[in-house]
Amino acid sequence: MKKLLILLIITSCKMQQMPIQQHQFYIPTIKDTHEKFDIDRFQKNVKNERTIIEENNTIIEQIYFGGLLSHKEIIYYKNSPFRIIKLFYNNGNIQRKSVFFNYGNKGIEKGIWYEYDKEGKLIKETNYDEGYAFTWDDVLNYCVSNNIPITLGYQTTSTYDTSIERMHSKEFKRNVWKITYPDPTGVGTGKGFPLEVKILDGNTGKVLDTQKGGVLEPREN
Numbered sequence: 001m002k003k004l005l006i007l008l009i010i011t012s013c014k015m016q017q018m019p020i021q022q023h024q025f026y027i028p029t030i031k032d033t034h035e036k037f038d039i040d041r042f043q044k045n046v047k048n049e050r051t052i053i054e055e056n057n058t059i060i061e062q063i064y065f066g067g068l069l070s071h072k073e074i075i076y077y078k079n080s081p082f083r084i085i086k087l088f089y090n091n092g093n094i095q096r097k098s099v100f101f102n103y104g105n106k107g108i109e110k111g112i113w114y115e116y117d118k119e120g121k122l123i124k125e126t127n128y129d130e131g132y133a134f135t136w137d138d139v140l141n142y143c144v145s146n147n148i149p150i151t152l153g154y155q156t157t158s159t160y161d162t163s164i165e166r167m168h169s170k171e172f173k174r175n176v177w178k179i180t181y182p183d184p185t186g187v188g189t190g191k192g193f194p195l196e197v198k199i200l201d202g203n204t205g206k207v208l209d210t211q212k213g214g215v216l217e218p219r220e221n
Contacts, residue, residue, distance in 0.1 A: 023140040025152065026080040029111070030097050034120045037071050037088040059154040069095055076102070076154035081140070082110060093120040103151045103161035110136055131175050132166065134205040139164060139177055142205060148181045148198075160193055166202070172209075175202030183212060 042062050045051040049064040061074040070090040076083050081102050087095040098113040109128035117123050129135070143150055143162065151161040162181040169176040176199050183194035199209040 023137070023144045023150075024079070025082075025140060025150065026077050027110075027136070028075070028077055028080060028082055028084050028099060030084060030099060030114065032112075032114050032122055032125070034116070034122075035086065035088075035094040035097070037073070037086075037092045037094075039092060042071065061154070066090075078153040081150045081152055089118050091118060093118060101164050102153075103155075103163070108165055128166075131202065132177075133203040134177065134200065138205055139179070139200070142198075142200065143179065143181075146198075148179060169199070169208075172199070172201075176200060176208065177202060177205075 041053075042051055042064070045053060045062075046064070051060075051062040053060040053062070057078045059076045059078075061076070063072045063074075064070065065072065068090060069087050071088040073086040073088070074083055075086075082099050083102050084097065085100055086097045089095050094116050095118075096113065096115045099110040101108045101110060111127070111129055113124075113126045113128065114122060115124040115126075140150065142148075149162055160182050162179065165178040165180075167176060167178065168174070179198045179200070180195055181197075183196040195211075195213060197209075197211040198207055199211075200206065201208055
């Protein structure tokens with residue numbers, strides 16, 4: 001009976017530690033495999049050196065630049081705050097692929113970036129999530145649980161969107177997450193669109209600082 005009581009207490013503590021609400025966003029992933037840009041498909045749909053292709057729950061944007069890196073492909077997902085970005089050499093071989101957080105005034109990397117030479121050989125892997133025990137899933141759970149808006153999918157108009165940044169803080173002497181979002185109370189000490197900022201510990205998720213005021217610039221596609 002005593003062991004059962006201890007087990008119930010431990011289980012209860014674990015349940016209390018769970019987030020109030022888990023996020024349901026789709027998080028895309030990429031592999032290190034070689035890829036080739038589909039030039040024929042692009043040419044069939046190109047308009048003003050750009051294509052927009054809708055497929056199931058995705059919108060694929062392709063852009064022609066010319067030069068050594070001739071094409072860029074961006075894949076948006078309707079239920080995701082992330083997009084996949086691919087750059088291609090002028091011979092069609094993949095040059096780089098990566099996952100990015102979609103919106104806000106600064107792009108931010110997620111997971112491993114893969115880079116290739118012009119012949120398609122993998123030459124570099126960079127893990128941008130290293131050093132953050134408090135993960136992307138944890139940050140998104142925090143946002144959902146605290147009613148911080150997250151923009152999903154491809155947007156055709158400019159809006160004020162939540163921005164998520166990851167950095168090493170000199171002030172707190174550790175890795176942190178910085179979440180900047182429209183202030184739901186409408187109160188700000190700065191001029192312009194009211195904001196609220198949360199600084200979270202990169203390992204524990206503890207709120208280290210809360211700030212109000214300032215202007216969150218509308219994003220641009």
